[in-house]
Amino acid sequence: MKYYSTRDKSLRISAAEAIQMGLSRDGGLLTPETIPQIDAPFLSRLVSVSYQERAAAVMSLYLTDYTTEELRTFAENAYGPEKFDTPAVAPLRRVDETTQCLELWHGPTSAFKDMALQMLPQLLSAALRKTGEKKTACILVATSGDTGKAAMEGFADVPQTKIMVFYPKNGVSAVQEAQMVTQEGGNVGVCAVVGNFDDAQSGVKRIFSDETLRQTLAERGYFLSSANSINWGRILPQVVYYISAYCDLLRGGEIAMGDKVNFCVPTGNFGDILAAYYAKRMGLPVGRLICASNRNDVLTDFLRTGVYDRNRTFHTTMSPSMDILVSSNLERLLFDLSGENDEEVRGYMAALAKDGRYEVSGKIKAALDAQYWGGFCDEAQTAQTIAAYDKKYGYLIDTHTAVAANVLEQYRAATGDETITVFASTASPYKFCNHVLKALGKTPDADGVALLDALHEVSGVAVPRRLAALRGKERRFDLTAEKQEMDRVVLDFLS
Ligand SMILES: *Cc1c(COP(=O)(O)O)cnc(C)c1O
Numbered sequence: 001m002k003y004y005s006t007r008d009k010s011l012r013i014s015a016a017e018a019i020q021m022g023l024s025r026d027g028g029l030l031t032p033e034t035i036p037q038i039d040a041p042f043l044s045r046l047v048s049v050s051y052q053e054r055a056a057a058v059m060s061l062y063l064t065d066y067t068t069e070e071l072r073t074f075a076e077n078a079y080g081p082e083k084f085d086t087p088a089v090a091p092l093r094r095v096d097e098t099t100q101c102l103e104l105w106h107g108p109t110s111a112f113k114d115m116a117l118q119m120l121p122q123l124l125s126a127a128l129r130k131t132g133e134k135k136t137a138c139i140l141v142a143t144s145g146d147t148g149k150a151a152m153e154g155f156a157d158v159p160q161t162k163i164m165v166f167y168p169k170n171g172v173s174a175v176q177e178a179q180m181v182t183q184e185g186g187n188v189g190v191c192a193v194v195g196n197f198d199d200a201q202s203g204v205k206r207i208f209s210d211e212t213l214r215q216t217l218a219e220r221g222y223f224l225s226s227a228n229s230i231n232w233g234r235i236l237p238q239v240v241y242y243i244s245a246y247c248d249l250l251r252g253g254e255i256a257m258g259d260k261v262n263f264c265v266p267t268g269n270f271g272d273i274l275a276a277y278y279a280k281r282m283g284l285p286v287g288r289l290i291c292a293s294n295r296n297d298v299l300t301d302f303l304r305t306g307v308y309d310r311n312r313t314f315h316t317t318m319s320p321s322m323d324i325l326v327s328s329n330l331e332r333l334l335f336d337l338s339g340e341n342d343e344e345v346r347g348y349m350a351a352l353a354k355d356g357r358y359e360v361s362g363k364i365k366a367a368l369d370a371q372y373w374g375g376f377c378d379e380a381q382t383a384q385t386i387a388a389y390d391k392k393y394g395y396l397i398d399t400h401t402a403v404a405a406n407v408l409e410q411y412r413a414a415t416g417d418e419t420i421t422v423f424a425s426t427a428s429p430y431k432f433c434n435h436v437l438k439a440l441g442k443t444p445d446a447d448g449v450a451l452l453d454a455l456h457e458v459s460g461v462a463v464p465r466r467l468a469a470l471r472g473k474e475r476r477f478d479l480t481a482e483k484q485e486m487d488r489v490v491l492d493f494l495s
Contacts, residue, residue, distance in 0.1 A: 001064045003030045003232065006335040007349065009342045015063045016127035019120075019233040020137075022226040027349070028342070029331050030232050035281045036061035038243070040257050043284075047247045051089035052076050054247065055119075055240045061282075062236055063123070070126060078118035078237075083108050085465060090115065090241040092248050092422065095393055099408070100254070100422045101401070102245050109179060110428035110464045111321075112272065113150035115241060116234040121158045123233045124225070128160055135218070137225045138494060139163040140207060142200040144320050145176040146427065148190075149183070151227040156185030162222070164189040164493050166200040169480060171320070174448045175431055175467060182473040189493045190477040193486065197323075203486040213487055222494050229271035230328050238275035239282075245422050246284055255420060264290035264411070264423035266319070266404040267299060270327035272424060277333060280371070287419050292407035293376040294319045299327060303374030306365040308348075309357040317379060318435040319399040321426070326352070334360065337367045373415070375407035382406065386429075386439035396459045399432050401425040402439075430455060430467050 003018040004011045007028030013021070018030040038061075046054045052075040059075075060068045079089045084106045093101045107114025124137060139161060141151050148165035155163040167180060169192040180190050193200040207213060208224060217224065229235065242263060249255045263286060265273040273291055280286035293299050295315040302308045310325045317323055331345060338344045338361070351358035360368075377385070385402040389395045397405060404423040411417065429436045433451035437444045437458065446454045449470045452463050481489050 001036075001062060002033050004033050005029065005342070006031055006331050007342055007346050009340065014065045014130075015232070016065050016130040019123050019231065020127040020131060020133065020225070022228070022231045028345070029230055029329070029335075031332050031335060032062055032232075035278065037283045039283060043243070043247060043250070043257065046243070047251050050087075051240075051244055052079050054244045055079065055237065058240045058243055059236055065130060066123075066126060074119060074122040074126075077122060083114075083118055088248075090244055092245055092252075093395070093425075094254075095395065098418055098420050100245070100249065100420065101395075101397075101425050102241065102422050103425045104241065105398075105425060105428040105431075107150075108153045108466050109146070109150045110431050110467055111146040111150060112424070112426040113146050114153070116229075116237040117147075117150040117154035117227065119154075119237040120227060120231065120233040121154045121161065125158055125160065133223075135221050135223045137161045138217070138222045138490075139225050139227045140204050140490065141165045141227055142197065142204040143167050143172075144197045144323065145172040146321050146431070147227070149176065149179045152180070152183045152185065152188045152190070155227070156183065156188055158187070162187045162189070162494065163227075164191070164490060166191050166193050166204060166486060168192070168197045168200050169194050171196055173432055173434065174451060175433060175470070178449050178470045178473075179467075181475050181477045182470060183476065189479075189489075191479040191481050191486070191489050193481055193483055195483050197320075199483045203483045207487050207490055210487065213491070216491070217494060220494055228328075229269050235271055235275050235278070235329070235332075238272055239278045242276045242279035242286075243282075243284055249420070249422075258285055260285045260287040260419060262286070262288045262290060262417070262419050262421040264292060264404050264408045264421055266292045266322055266400045266424060266426055268322040268324045268327065270299070270329035270333070272426070274329045274332055277336075277371075281336070288411075288417065289372050290408060290411050290421070290423075291372055291374045292404040292423075293374070294322050294382065294403050295376065295378050296323050296325060297376035298325055299330075300374040300376045302330075303368055303372050306368070307357060307359045308352065310352070311356045317399075318382060318432065319403050321400055322403065334364065337364045339363075373411050375410045377403055377406040377410070383435070383439035386436060387441065390440060390459075396429045396436070396461050397425060398427040398429040399435050399439075400427050428464055428467070429459075429461075430463055
């Protein structure tokens with residue numbers, strides 16, 4: 001199977017090339033030229049096998065230049081017992097008769113980013129072999145907290161790669177910072193940037209577009225690459241867990257083959273919910289895709305009106321991984337819903353770059369209405385939902401997951417739809433101790449990683465072992481830079 005760009009269909013490259021490139025040179029997103037179809041026999045075969053087997057089976061449909069044997073090995077490395085604290089990898093927790101929670105945070109960094117970032121480095125390493133690339137890939141990441149740690153954990157000591165992470169100095173939680181500055185591995189670097197996430201992100205973008213720097217690095221034997229969710233190698237591993245969740249519902253007798261389920265996903269860059277969409281397009285029986293946002297409700301407005309408008313106030317919330325005004329992966333959805341019309345997509349993206357807004361065609365709007373539902377909740381509602389889940393179900397959920405749970409309630413109230421719905425739980429509550437404690441009505445009197453104990457005392461839920469191990473772990477990185485100095489940091493890192 002070949003891949004092409006959402007902005008240029010004449011391009012034809014292999015999966016390995018797409019993963020190595022990350023983003024197409026025309027600015028478009030690399031996308032499979034056909035969407036493979038699955039059927040009931042395919043799903044039946046997956047019901048009784050492990051998560052790792054399911055991953056290899058689904059991914060091999062898209063990565064035709066990788067062998068199934070390779071993919072099986074990668075899945076075993078990515079999702080094995082040294083990495084994930086449950087053999088189910090992405091288990092479902094039954095909340096009530098029609099509600100299931102898909103826990104995606106059992107990996108090494110306690111956020112759902114692990115599901116893809118334990119896999120991507122292996123796909124990239126193999127891609128370098130397949131394409132004969134001799135230079136070392138240097139992954140640059142700007143992070144609001146979760147991606148940076150998960151990417152370092154995935155890339156640590158992977159041959160022919162180096163990784164440098166920039167995070168906003170006062171913009172990540174205490175636990176997130178402790179996770180990053182204690183990262184092990186000979187090929188990793190971490191730097192705090194004075195400023196907010198946008199400063200870190202625009203600094204990284206500037207480095208990517210700096211031709212002189214690129215030249216200097218090439219002479220030193222490096223090329224720059226990205227682990228952002230625009231990379232197809234991050235979307236594909238996420239398709240797996242929606243199909244896996246369906247198989248688990250079958251196995252548990254919650255549904256019969258062919259029954260439809262809804263998915264409700266807390267959304268930022270539109271990567272996770274796009275993966276659910278691909279699962280639906282492949283033929284998985286899926287009803288409605290419910291897109292949940294926090295106060296940054298640009299996607300809610302878009303799904304309701306067909307107008308995407310980023311000209312609005314940016315809110316910093318307790319679910320920071322969803323604080324985003326431009327959801328990059330939406331471009332892949334527009335491409336698909338337009339009937340793969342690259343010219344139409346170019347038009348939308350040009351309007352977004354120029355005016356910060358665009359309005360989709362009637363055809364796309366109708367397709368969105370048929371398949372999606374968008375909603376958002378504010379900070380108070382998020383906190384109330386955490387408290388309500390604790391009280392009603394004895395289930396501790398994090399701030400991002402709470403947004404999904406709240407929007408799911410809104411959806412049901414608005415539509416009366418009683419279809420079994422799976423909502424995604426994207427982080428362990430222990431990553432956001434401070435806000436979770438406050439939502440439970442406690443005033444945290446500790447700080448840093450001591451908050452882990454404070455939350456444990458209140459909830460009685462075990463602290464994930466890798467987070468517990470942060471206590472007493474040696475701080476390896478202490479670098480802070482102004483945003484203008486970020487290129488210097490990269491040059492030093494790669495000297
Ligand atoms: C990244 C992230 C999200 C948003 O996922 P997207 O794929 O960007 O939509 C939601 N919750 C958590 C905890 C995350 O880390």
